[in-house]
Amino acid sequence: MTDYSILVVEDERTLRRLLEYRLRKHYNVRSVANGIEALNSVANSIPDLIISDIMMPKMDGYALQSELQKNLNTRTIPFIFLTAKADDNSRLKGMRTGVDDYITKPFDLEQLLSRIDRLLERTRLFQTQLEGKIGEDFSKRLMPKRMPHVEGYEVSYINEPREHGGGDLFDWTEPVPGQYFFTVGDVMGKGIQAKFYAFTFQSYVRGTLHTMLAPNISPAEVLHNVNTVLLDDEVMEDTFASLLLIRWDVRNHSITYANAGHCRPFLVSPNKCQLIEKSDLILGLDPHATFQDHTVEIEPGSGVLAYTDGLIEQHSKDGSMIGEDGLQEILADLDSSSDLPARLMQATLERSRSNVLDDDLLAFWLKRF
């Protein structure tokens, strides 16, 4: 855990070197000789924690602390005073300026280290909680609130986001009556960043679909357009996403899909379960990538299952990943008469080595009665 950076502010050279030497084993350490130098150093890059002497030439510790308090970006840096002034007055003054801890010289190094650890741990915890809250909000916005209701069909989905999961997204729209577009995707990466990009990415797809409003939109053409945007836009630089676009034609009982490197869906019928194989390259990688449409008929009693990699990357009891083969086995044994996504998740967990999901899970189910 040498990732934390600590700024040491101390005018006495020997002590400064000693601190630098001892702390360097645990953290990235920078050191300066007074408050002015400290402010310059902080302006360059904000440390995770500051240890500062009080009595120093040019700018003392108190003045440094109150300068840092003035700026929103620097006022939350954990701050420890390290000083020879042991009397109560200076201790009170030190606490008044809003420092987090106060250690008098001569000090015990082990004690200093444990206080640093405690402060950094508290800050980290606070940040994790905050990210968790924002992540949860994003996760909700990446999923639809309601599903289409169509006579003779069951349309449902299940989504289990994990706090540190990735950027799964799912969306649908009805650009012309009787034709629905479903978007199932996964933006690469983990945590809050992936969710943020997934959110932006979902808006791209929506926007692209809106500009193409017409009957029989080609999913492959949408993928082509989204790929171009992804490669041209600097904001989305280094963003890669797998995307499965499905156009469902209610009257013909068929789906037309194009798949950009996304997990391949299954066609589940009462007596067999087959992989819908054809797919193309993931988005954001190659400006010359081409995409193709494929049409699949949905017979009575059959359904299409689309999902994200959380399902097939779940670890089974023997430690291996469930994979497409494992999923096919699970589906073949499953009663698909109703609410397949929930049954599927249950069956997957029964096979798993733990009773929780390793990653985000999303499964979408479109069944003709």
Next chain:
Amino acid sequence: MSFKIESFDAETVVVTIGKTLDFRNADEFKNACQEQVDSGRQNFILDFSDTGILDSTGLGSIFSLYRKVSPSNGQVVFASISRPVQVVVQLTRTYKVFRQFPSVSAAAEALSTAAQA
């Protein structure tokens, strides 16, 4: 730290991926490769012999590398792919972009022949 990078020639390096390339060390991989790109390397042979885990963040960092070198006709190729890596490459259809070779030496030979041609 966990990535061994060896020069093959002025333009080509061999990166040994090790046991894992995932969200924990993807940034490290990116930085290590960036240093090589900055010093003029544009062909990367990635050795996956020991790799048990390649997750989507890890794969993303390889994609970033590809995006950096491809405008100048640089290449990223995969050598001695393990079974888990094969699964990921298959799923994302990225075998269309990254050429695969049975060994590092086969990859190096192909790259140097291409350079002479």
